[in-house]
Amino acid sequence: MVISIPLGSIRNTRDGQLMPEKFTCVFKDAYKVFLKGRPKELGAAQLSIGVFVICIGSLISLEYGSHHLMYTLPSALFIASGILTFAAGNSPFMPVVKLSFIFNIISLFWSITAIVLCPILYEESSYSSSRKMFVGLKVVIGVLCGFELILALVLIYWESKAVCRAHFNTLPLITIKQDT
Numbered sequence: 001m002v003i004s005i006p007l008g009s010i011r012n013t014r015d016g017q018l019m020p021e022k023f024t025c026v027f028k029d030a031y032k033v034f035l036k037g038r039p040k041e042l043g044a045a046q047l048s049i050g051v052f053v054i055c056i057g058s059l060i061s062l063e064y065g066s067h068h069l070m071y072t073l074p075s076a077l078f079i080a081s082g083i084l085t086f087a088a089g090n091s092p093f094m095p096v097v098k099l100s101f102i103f104n105i106i107s108l109f110w111s112i113t114a115i116v117l118c119p120i121l122y123e124e125s126s127y128s129s130s131r132k133m134f135v136g137l138k139v140v141i142g143v144l145c146g147f148e149l150i151l152a153l154v155l156i157y158w159e160s161k162a163v164c165r166a167h168f169n170t171l172p173l174i175t176i177k178q179d180t
Helices: 030-035 039-065 066-071 075-091 094-120 130-161
Strands: 002-007 175-178
Touching: 002 039, 002 075, 030 130, 030 175, 039 094, 039 130, 075 094
Parallel strands: 002 175
Antiparallel strands: none
16 A cells, blocks of 8 residues: 655745645555445345245245255355345454455355255145245345355455455555655
8 A cells, every 4th residue: 555645845835834734545455346336235235035944944834844944044144145245334343354355255155055955855745835835935045145146246246345355455655755
């Protein structure tokens, strides 16, 4: 990071006027790049998807047995990822951004696992209307996990811009430029 401070000309200065009172620093801040990805909105979307999947999963487990609670396991992680992503968007505290990055990577793999397991695991039912309801709820969960997959990919992209950087622990270089 380079910060340039423009100085006035030595010939044209009055007493004590060499340094400008105000100057601007133009630099590429990794956290500001992360904020371009809209982490608050995407975190809220992750949170709402997680809550919605928990509601649908509890409906399935009430109707078809508690062994179908596996559909709701990833949703607790989606909720945690959403809360952490929202918190990372609120404050530039780098450990929160890193934790959100880790949780989003784990959420990505859980959503892939849930999308794969939804069509595989099923229960035979004697009632065709009950089976249609079960398949319909599983399709909704699969679509929501697909949305979660997309959200996790987008957030991983933007969070990697903030977390994975070459100049992570370097101090800024301050240059003073004099007008001639």
